[in-house]
Amino acid sequence: MRHENLASYIEKNQQALAKGPTAVILAEDPQELESTLRHLLKIRFHNIVLLADPQIETPPALQDDIQRVDYNSYQPQALQSAVNQLMEPASGAWLYYGYNAEYLFYPFCETRNIHDLLAFHTQERRDAFLTYVIDLYARDLNLDANAVSLKDAMLDKSGYYALARPDPDNHNYPRERQLDFFGGLRWRFEEHIPVQRRKIDRIALFRAKSGLHLRENYTLSDEEYNTYACPWHNNITTAMASFRTAKALKSNPGSRYDIHDFTWHNSTKFEWHSQQLMDLGLMEPGQWF
Incomplete structure (x- = not known):
């Protein structure tokens, strides 16, 4: 599923965030994006959030397996800002964060x-x-x-x-x-x-x-x-x-x-x-x- 911003994702996925574990991936570029997401699926992260600039495409084969959020990946402390926005709705659950590749x-x-x-x-x-x-x-x-x-x-x-x-x-x-x-x-x-x-x-x-x-x-x-x-x-x-x-x-x-x-x-x-x-x-x- 694709979300127009992080606030929209949080509003629609509060139950999944509260249950966890959630993996948050910030795509700085398209390099090895699909392999990064497949690795998380392999170790059984069921709730995976992809933060990516609208110009970066979601790997077609994984569209049904992840939550895609359009996000400004180039802002200062982009990943830290996103994780901190998720902190309250995910309270009590496990969070993982990283980048593509x-x-x-x-x-x-x-x-x-x-x-x-x-x-x-x-x-x-x-x-x-x-x-x-x-x-x-x-x-x-x-x-x-x-x-x-x-x-x-x-x-x-x-x-x-x-x-x-x-x-x-x-x-x-x-x-x-x-x-x-x-x-x-x-x-x-x-x-x-x-x-x-x-x-x-x-x-x-x-x-x-x-x-x-x-x-x-x-x-x-x-x-x-x-x-x-x-x-x-x-x-x-x-x-x-x-x-x-x-x-x-x-x-x-x-x-x-x-x-x-x-x-x-x-x-x-x-x-x-x-x-x-x-x-x-x-x-x-x-x-x-």
Whole structure:
């Protein structure tokens, strides 16, 4: 179904939002839009909202499976604004957000669906997942000039690190159980990335509640939601396999002509499997076996 704006969608789908889980995808361009949506259907998101500029077409084969909303994708903080508008009507339900050409992975996602994941995390009394955004890029930019290739996707197998996250309200002492994570293309090509956009962590999957606010840096206004684990043991973390940074670096005039190859000695082929991400330390199963 197609909706003329987000307010119209909310008015007509309050029951679905309240039940959840809901996946919200912002289409910045048409690249790999269909594969992004199919991935969410595969892990059994039944309520999928596509936010897209009217000029971007909904994949014809998926028109009956998603809710299409005409939306200004190019406004500042477009995705954050949409998620915050959904926060109240989705209160109590789980929300996921991302962009086209981004793919959500969690431990054992090949055999366990999103409902299994959320049920376990709820039992652990956790309301949010830390998500690492793992940059994907095409192996050969001469063959794939836009840096996107599902068949020949590569990722960095090392070069990731974390720094303590300072608390400005407490003399910049480190926040408890919070870290800023870095790595991937945003680290290797940091001269082309603004400082405030270099970290690779998001809180991309969380339980909405009244008064909660998604910030510009993809953290939430309730600081407990931004923690990587509870006080007593490790929890599940998720990963976002994303072509978004590679696309931006190859489309931005300031970096397009400076970058001829994304691969380096620590590149490895992406296997499109959660086990690879766990083996590389890019995802944590916690107590879920």
